[in-house]
Amino acid sequence: MESLVAANTKFCFDFFQEISKTHFNKNVFYSPLSLSAAIAMVRLGAKSDSAQQIDQVLHFDEFSQNQGDERDPCLKSRTQETLADSSLEGQKSSAESLTEQEPSNPESELLSCHFGHLLSKLDRMRADCTLSIANRLYGEKEFPICPEYSESVVQFYHTTIESVDFRKDTEKSRQAINFWVESQSRGKIKELFSKDTLTDDTVLVLVNAVYFKAKWEKYFDSENTVDAPFLLSENESKTVKMMHLKGPFSLGFIEELKTQILEMRYTKGMLSMFILLPACSEDNLKGLEELEKNITYEKIMTWSCSENMPEENVAVSFPQLTLEDSYDLNTVLQHMGITAVFDETKADLSGISPDPNLYLSKVIHKTFLEVDENGSEAVAASGIEAATKSATSWQTFNANHPFVFFIRHNPTQTVLFYGRVVSP
Incomplete structure (x- = not known):
């Protein structure tokens, strides 16, 4: 999984540039994570130049080169699942056949398997925060979808590919997509597609909407919030x-850039915002x-280490x-080098549909992100007050001018969100 995290983070900074x-x-x-996962869904069904360009831009080619022992966990888990479903008598032959059999698209399948494991880890946090990653492909219903692709999207990416009628009922399709995104984002993301953004020529749309809100481990007392200048x-x-x-x-200082880096943890410490x-x-x-x-992947790993x-x-x-x-x-994405999948004459998405005319x-x-004093709910203040009274000297971190931040899943060091604040 480390190679996947590295690939996602490198793409994060390339995308920002x-x-x-x-x-x-x-x-x-x-x-960057949800974007990478969304594009990886397309990669699962892409071939030839369409696949190679995605691999290069999202650093998936480095993932396959560096997979090493990382290949084993996914293939092992699939073997165990098959063995569990088989009878005791057939276990030995099933294991042997799985060991000998190579998947039809091993690099893409391995990549998707690791994405599946990573997304499953994030799903387990939902009791402690609101994290909605709404990824879905919407395809014109005249294009048949390969059943194997549909099954893999559900298995690895926890979503579906939906057939809609862009050609004959564009407006109904637009409303259906907007309704789904709004429901997935707790009503925060409305009207993803405005009128006239989809046409009857639309054949495949990749929707990627993310909403996040969590409680701080140390909450800000609203009584201490004041009007103050932010230096634009x-x-x-x-x-x-x-x-x-x-x-x-946790506070660090990047000497060569005269920059402070502060970690503010969310509840239970699974997630942190680094400023x-x-x-x-x-x-x-x-x-x-x-x-x-x-900022690079290697530098951010060094700067943010304990x-x-x-x-x-x-x-x-x-x-x-x-x-x-x-x-x-x-x-x-085309400026970054992903061009073939957007070109009707060059796209090869034959892993998604046998129709050669499918393109993205x-x-x-x-x-959507909210940052306030409490996150979603206040917690008891007594522990914070005791810490404040016992302190004798203080470092100052005053974010009253432009800054960069990212939100990280600490167990995997995955960058979930990345941003720049010039004007709050």
Whole structure:
């Protein structure tokens, strides 16, 4: 799974660099994991150039090269499932046949298997947070779908491919997609597709919508939230609701970039938000740009490791946030190198449908994040108060100017969300 996490994180930063070209000095917020998983669903049914381009852009080719012993857990689990379903008498022959038999698309199947394990781990957190990853393919009903593909999408990606009537009833199809996304996001993501964004020429749509909200491990007391300036640029500021909290936090400092990195854990410590805050200067956006240019998978792993982020007594100031963003990714992904699947004459999605005319019409990614004092529910304050009273000296972390952040699943070190805040 480590290779998959590395591939997803590398794609995260490549995607950010591409998005930043059209979102210069704007807020950015997206889910690299859900995007990778969504595109991997397409990869499962892609062949030839359509598959190779996805592998290169999402670093899946590195995953297959580095799989090593990672191949065993998925194939072993499939073997055990088959053995469990077979009779005792047939177990030996079933095991031998599975060992000898190679899957028809081994790299894509292995990739999907590991995605399945990772998504299952995330599903187990739903009792502690609201994390809705709504991925689904909608295909024109005139294109027959391979049963093996439908089964694999359910097994590995915990979703389905739905047949709709884009050609004869585009508006009904649009409404059905919007309704599903709204229901999956607890009503937070509405009208994913506005009118006229889908046409009767649409044949295959990849929908990717994510909503997240969780409770802080150390919650901010709303009585300490005050109006305060957020320094947008050299000569501009805006008033925001600034939350304040004192307590023990993991805090690091990136010397070469003069940047603080703070970890704020969510309840039970399974998830954390990491905030990378450049030093306040006359031009805060320049410091932010320098930080963004230097972020890589290897560096972020080093910067955020426990050895470089000791626990300190920290006075934290952090703005309330509601980030909502929507990206039509056709152009973005094509600029990154995924072109064949969007071209009716070049796409090879024969693993999805035997019809040679199937191609990807549209990819939409929409996200919603809320950050407030409590998350979704307040918790008892006594423990925090005791920690505050016993502290004698404090480090200061004041996020009153632009910063970068990411939300990570700590057990797997998977980056669930990545964003830039220029204006809360």
